Amino acid sequence: MAEIAKEKLAALMLECPKPSGIILGYGTAGFRARADTLPWIMIRIGLLASLRSKVKKACIGAMITASHNPEHDNGVKLIDPFGEMLDQSWEIYASNLSSLDDSIDALWSYLEKLMTQLNVQLSDKATVAIAYDTRQSSPFLSHIVQRAAEIFDTNIMNYELMTTPQLHYTVRCYNDNEIYGRCTEMTPGVKHPEQLAIDAANGIGAQKLVVLQQRLSDLFKIEIFNDGTQGRLNEKCGADYVKLYQKAPEGLPLTNYPKYCSIDGDADRLIYYFIDQNQHFHMLDGDRFSVLFASFISKKLKEAKLIDQVKMGVIQTAYANGSSTNYIINTMSVPVACVPTGVKHLHHKALDFDVGIYFEANGHGTVLFSDNLKTKVKAVIEDENRQDDEKLAAKQLHVFIDIINETVGDALADLLATEAILCLMNLSIEGWLDLYHDLPQRQLKVAIKDRTMIQTTDAERRCTTPAHLQDCIDELVSKYPSGRSFVRPSGTEDIVRVYAEATTQADADKLADEVRKIVEELTK
Numbered sequence: 374m375a376e377i378a379k380e381k382l383a384a385l386m387l388e389c390p391k392p393s394g395i396i397l398g399y400g401t402a403g404f405r406a407r408a409d410t411l412p413w414i415m416i417r418i419g420l421l422a423s424l425r426s427k428v429k430k431a432c433i434g435a436m437i438t439a440s441h442n443p444e445h446d447n448g449v450k451l452i453d454p455f456g457e458m459l460d461q462s463w464e465i466y467a468s469n470l471s472s473l474d475d476s477i478d479a480l481w482s483y484l485e486k487l488m489t490q491l492n493v494q495l496s497d498k499a500t501v502a503i504a505y506d507t508r509q510s511s512p513f514l515s516h517i518v519q520r521a522a523e524i525f526d527t528n529i530m531n532y533e534l535m536t537t538p539q540l541h542y543t544v545r546c547y548n549d550n551e552i553y554g555r556c557t558e559m560t561p562g563v564k565h566p567e568q569l570a571i572d573a574a575n576g577i578g579a580q581k582l583v584v585l586q587q588r589l590s591d592l593f594k595i596e597i598f599n600d601g602t603q604g605r606l607n608e609k610c611g612a613d614y615v616k617l618y619q620k621a622p623e624g625l626p627l628t629n630y631p632k633y634c635s636i637d638g639d640a641d642r643l644i645y646y647f648i649d650q651n652q653h654f655h656m657l658d659g660d661r662f663s664v665l666f667a668s669f670i671s672k673k674l675k676e677a678k679l680i681d682q683v684k685m686g687v688i689q690t691a692y693a694n695g696s697s698t699n700y701i702i703n704t705m706s707v708p709v710a711c712v713p714t715g716v717k718h719l720h721h722k723a724l725d726f727d728v729g730i731y732f733e734a735n736g737h738g739t740v741l742f743s744d745n746l747k748t749k750v751k752a753v754i755e756d757e758n759r760q761d762d763e764k765l766a767a768k769q770l771h772v773f774i775d776i777i778n779e780t781v782g783d784a785l786a787d788l789l790a791t792e793a794i795l796c797l798m799n800l801s802i803e804g805w806l807d808l809y810h811d812l813p814q815r816q817l818k819v820a821i822k823d824r825t826m827i828q829t830t831d832a833e834r835r836c837t838t839p840a841h842l843q844d845c846i847d848e849l850v851s852k853y854p855s856g857r858s859f860v861r862p863s864g865t866e867d868i869v870r871v872y873a874e875a876t877t878q879a880d881a882d883k884l885a886d887e888v889r890k891i892v893e894e895l896t897k
């Protein structure tokens with residue numbers, strides 16, 4: 374069996390050779406690069422997915438997407454049995470496989486060593502679930518993952534076009550043999566949500582939103598723009614564009630809708646916005662979802678008389694607006710943890726709480742609920758001695774848990790949860806925005822010759838290399854009241870990101886630009 378597998382693998386490697394000099398690490402969201410440079414890595418990731426499945430004796434997911442990146446990029450990330458991101462200890466195997474030369478003997482001997490170390494056989498059972506976004510390169514790349522995994526005797530389920538969170542959720546349901554999230558109404562008797570115009574980034578989310586639109590037609594009206602029939606994926610549209618440039622996307626007319634939102638190319642991020650009476654644009658980002666969700670959940674926990682029995686926390690990254698962190702800690706009295714960028718880090722930390730609310734400022738996030746909390750909520754619903762209003766609050770929490778996709782940030786689930794909360798709390802989008810006032814901020818992308826020159830510490834809030842960069846940033850920041858700035862290498866694009874905030878937009882822009890110049894100077 375091993376001989377045949379080795380021969381098949383050698384043939385596949387000849388079909389998809391590794392370009393010379395290429396270095397690819399398993400970054401913030403798996404492997405991501407220009408699509409034409411990726412076929413060879415799809416072989417290695419297909420094999421790794423199969424091995425992971427053999428070890429865990431469960432289905433593993435492989436999602437082909439480059440999410441917010443332009444159409445010409447693509448990527449792949451693995452999904453663990455509970456629908457979470459690949460365990461970090463396995464990222465090392467992924468990076469090791471990536472760095473091996475393009476030789477069948479080198480690859481085979483590494484795989485043999487790994488199988489011995491992991492105590493698995495080629496013939497052990499494996500199941501891999503594959504899905505991909507709407508990029509032109511996706512079906513081809515997914516086919517390579519499939520062929521590679523099949524060499525290792527793997528049962529493949531290819532779901533083809535799916536959003537990233539759909540595949541996370543599917544993997545979890547498959548392994549747990551259970552359906553999470555039932556079709557229930559969270560707002561019976563409450564007024565229906567106002568109409569919502571959605572920018573679908575010309576991605577896979579548009580197709581899935583059509584289904585949602587039909588299902589929800591009695592409950593609330595959504596209008597879909599940038600549905601992929603005309604514009605290009607993520608080009609001047611989508612959640613990343615809106616967040617970065619703090620303006621509306623192209624292809625979505627800001628006419629008379631009460632509110633708007635943008636999702637990204639694989640529908641795991643969500644950003645809301647609206648135009649006020651003076652035609653000013655206002656954006657509600659990931660920090661706002663944390664605040665809204667935390668307010669709702671604590672209100673319901675209080676009403677259900679459960680608040681003293683559960684531990685709730687919010688997880689953010691350095692990109693969180695300082696005002697949001699302040700508001701959550703000082704006004705809401707909820708603890709906040711700061712972790713490095715990447716949903717995997719936030720998700721991991723959120724597991725420390727009974728209610729772990731995590732959102733990156735870019736709109737990527739969800740809420741995790743412990744089994745302890747779920748049991749307590751259920752007990753209130755079933756307890757005959759509880760008051761009606763306590764039971765109602767527990768029921769609403771129960772439905773909220775059903776709506777939310779606990780495996781990973783899911784733009785569509787977050788959208789439904791947001792709309793339901795706004796109705797239940799009788800909150801307008803203006804009221805939501807008024808909960809606190811953001812500090813003006815600016816984000817820049819800076820192209821440098823080698824982004825690995827920049828190393829960070831303290832949840833990416835401080836640089837350790839190149840020498841003197843942090844001292845220079847500190848000096849610049851000290852000149853601005855409430856100034857804050859940091860620099861980090863992107864894990865999904867070949868750039869460095871600069872973030873700055875200050876009390877005025879002009880100051881935030883100036884500080885960002887000064888930090889950009891110093892980064893360019895010290896990395897020449």
Ligand code: G16
Nearest residue numbers: 401402440441715716863864865866
């Ligand atoms: C991915 C990750 C996010 C991360 C983003 C940007 O998002 O899932 O956690 O914030 O990349 O990462 P970086 O700043 O390292 O480029 P997506 O939506 O592109 O999958």
